[in-house]
Amino acid sequence: MSMSSAPRSGSLAPYLFVLPATVLFVAYVVYPILYVICSSAYRWDGINQATFTGLANYIRLFTHDPAFVLAIRNAVLWAPLTILPQMLLGFAIAYMLETGVPRQAIYQAIFYLPAIISPVVVGIVWQRIYNPFGGLLSDIGFASGLRFLTVPFLSDTKVAIYAVIAVNVWQWTGFSMLLYVAGLKGLPTETLEAAKIEGATLRQTIVYVVWPMLRHVHLTLILLGVIGTLQTFPLIYMLTNGGPNHATESLPNYIFLQAFKLQSMGYASAISVVLMVIALALSLFQVRVLGARFALAE
């Protein structure tokens, strides 16, 4: 019955240690999940008596809601178009930094800076950059003759989503860089020296040695990028509020719109359930199939 190395401290101790975490977990995670599932079957404004409507919310969502379709399309665009550039740029910067440049800490701080600035601030600043009337890009466009810079980035339904994605890449590349710097620091120096002695070129060293050895960092960044895709709210809310005409709509923004602007708590709950199911399915896929893990853990 003895438990090998575990301190014997009475059988209650572990339960007391996990009690506060468990209480919070049940109150703010387990209960809310059950709650949204339940309220997604009602038509409900959040104040008056709710009416049970069964699957009506889901039927409307999947068959009669173009804004929902746009929100899904945008998530499908958002994931690869943010994750890949952030990884490649982040890796390139980290590799250049780690293989020796003067004043490494300063560069590192500059690239990481956007990641710590509040997305609300980022949204307002970039609105001014994209502003077609005297904004930074349009002024550069007029001064240099590069007319494509003068388009109204945030109010053109075809361009807006890419403009928002670009801001996300600007904000989060430094975070990728930071994880790659940590990953590169953890690589065994012997392997890199062996590659050098064998006469591997820079390209060969990166493609065949360094990049494959950082697999756990890539997987972490993909995992975090997918989660990020599904929860981005303030950036879109501040830059476009999902507009023009839902062209930059995201699931979080749409939940907020339905729940707190249109007072459709039941409908918002149905969107929330869809969002949770997508998030869990994608995460399970990555963990099971790709073997993704958080590099920070284990």
Added chain:
Amino acid sequence: MTLTPSPRTIKTAVLTVLAAVWLVPVLMMLAVALMPPGQRAAGFGGLAIKGVSLSSFVTAFDRAPILMHFVNSLIITITSVVLVVVISSLAAYAFARMRFRGGEGLFYGLLATLMLPIPALIVPIFQLNKTFGLLDTYWGLILPYTALGVPFAVIIYRSFFSAIPQELEEAAKIDGCSTFGIWLRIVMPLSWPATSVVVIFQFMTSFNEFILALVTMDSNSLKPLTLVPLIYAGPFMAQPGPMFATLTLITIPVVAVYLLMQRFMIGGLTAGAVKG
């Protein structure tokens, strides 16, 4: 002998150009904030200012009680950071060192929470706060921030605790130290790299959190710093100077905390990242 520049020079040049581009939005924010009053909109989004003046900051301080909002943010953030550190490290210690019924299930349950998008929970958390009378109170934000920060912190602490050799704890045990005493006096002091990672992450996420704050806080006097641009967007509509001065003032505290903690950050990350 050759005239080709060294790889080091090329790298420095590439990085400098990239870093300059990366800095433009931040520089523009500062430029607009420092624009002298009465100056007609400067070109290039405000980057090309003529002269520098602090008057926008004075206006911002005058009209927007930035300090009050900053204190609100600090109360909410620091309380949740302290709670997350204590609650997560206690739980992680049980997960790392004790075996108990339901332990594994609970740990994987917490792990799955990491994948949960917070916006999917705003409707129920809003209703929960309403039921318990926590709408428009600090606790209405502190409790969910803590609950949602615990899973990440538990993972960091658990992997760190597992790497600590157990001899010290066993010796303390023989000397009659309680499990709680071991956690408090031996394990926690040894775990500062893990604590610094947890503190930075929890500080940044709580300080910058937006969607829950937006639906929970109603009174301007309780609102944290992240909501400030929304409160003053109306009054400052025609005055980009004070608006951008406000944005700058919001950004300074996070940058200060980051610069103070930067060296712990990479250290903590590499300490926590054992081969994948």
